[in-house]
Amino acid sequence: MICSYCGSENGQYAKACGFCDAFLKKERPKMREFVYLDQVELPFGELSQFHTYDLLILLRLVREERSKCYNLMRTVQKGSELIEIDSDTLVFSEKEYRCYTARMKVIEGILIDRMGYKPKRVDNKLLESLRVKIENG
Template identity: 75%
Template sequence: MNCKYCGSPNENADNCGFCDAPLKKQRPQLKEFLYLDQAELPFGQLSLFHTYDLLILLRLVREERTKCYHRMRSVQKGSKLIEIDSDTLAFAESEYRRYTARMKVIEGILIDRVGYKPKRVDDKLLVSLQGKIENG
């Protein structure tokens, strides 16, 4: 088996004899499609996602978090005008907190990989990264 990092041939070992890289570790592969529920995966599974996929997932989570924030604020404002039960208000707040926590997990993985978290994940960033992946 050849090392994926340095290309050195190795026989029946867990690590490369030259660079000590793990030989059986799978590199992240691009996914065909992503959906918001994947943000609920545990850290260990999210860390196996490709960086490009993590950026898309971060974009989805941030969009949903923004929607939850607006819903939460509407419920809070509405509770002053009409009677809204505390369960509805608690649910709106918990959804916002849940997406905030998921966002922070994904941002943390990105910080570990690229050294920063992007302020915005827009089409320009994604197209640029896609071009680098295709050329790389």
């Protein structure tokens, strides 16, 4: 078996590379064709299997949704002063905001582990430059 990290030849039944000690059967993340917002609810173990590029897209999506929830929450809070809004609506909007905030922090944590930082903004320029680097190897 050939190590995907250092390229050394190893025995057929080896678990780790004899040269660099990397696990031989560990699969590297591959880019997905589609990333959608519902995937943010996957457990940490599954999210950590995502490619870094896909995590950046997912971070972008969850940040957008979090912003929408924040704006809705603020609108509901301000509206409750003017008209009577039931407490269930207020609780729901706050719960959604907190949920997306927690999911965002999980993804940011995985990215910090991989990249050493969390991007302040995930825009098309960042994604395109990363895609070019990935395609060029």
